[in-house]
Amino acid sequence: MQHIYRGRVHAADVRRNLPWLYRLYRGRFLDLAQSVSDEPVMAARDDRYGIVLNVQRGTEMRFECHIDSNPLTGLLFCTDHVAGAGGELVFARDPGATDVEGIERDRSVIRPHAGHLIFFDGSRHPHYARPLVSASDVRIVAVMNFYTESCPESTRPDGLNLHLFGQG
Numbered sequence: 001m002q003h004i005y006r007g008r009v010h011a012a013d014v015r016r017n018l019p020w021l022y023r024l025y026r027g028r029f030l031d032l033a034q035s036v037s038d039e040p041v042m043a044a045r046d047d048r049y050g051i052v053l054n055v056q057r058g059t060e061m062r063f064e065c066h067i068d069s070n071p072l073t074g075l076l077f078c079t080d081h082v083a084g085a086g087g088e089l090v091f092a093r094d095p096g097a098t099d100v101e102g103i104e105r106d107r108s109v110i111r112p113h114a115g116h117l118i119f120f121d122g123s124r125h126p127h128y129a130r131p132l133v134s135a136s137d138v139r140i141v142a143v144m145n146f147y148t149e150s151c152p153e154s155t156r157p158d159g160l161n162l163h164l165f166g167q168g
């Protein structure tokens with residue numbers, strides 16, 4: 001398998017170094033997440049994955065095609081990317097898309113603007129971030145996991161924590 005490089009500021013470091021962002025995740029951003037959902041929304045209780053920063057630097061890194069295990073995701077874009085610079089977030093309209101080609105065949109594209117906050121159900125729509133075009137460019141997004149009453153945090157697969165943190 002081809003190795004895909006990606007950068008991450010882990011949740012513990014966000015909490016330690018960006019306490020205001022951690023507080024927003026559990027405060028104002030949670031309120032906004034609640035406003036787009038018909039059912040009660042909760043922030044993650046487990047601080048290992050509640051809010052992280054995804055960092056894409058240069059042309060080698062990208063965020064692979066996936067669906068989210070949580071029912072509601074918040075993304076705060078922290079960097080701007082002009083048209084043609086790459087870094088777009090791309091969603092498949094076809095829930096059965098399994099790779100980049102499948103997503104790109106019929107998709108919605110969101111170009112990052114610093115300060116824009118979006119919420120989406122990433123468990124139904126496969127998505128990925130396009131690579132950056134310039135070797136000197138950096139793309140940063142804050143990624144927030146939210147849970148709902150019908151899809152609570154307890155449904156998060158153990159294997160995912162094992163994969164990410166080396167323990168369930």
Ligand SMILES: [Fe+2]
Nearest residue numbers: 066067068122
């Ligand atoms: Fe995702």
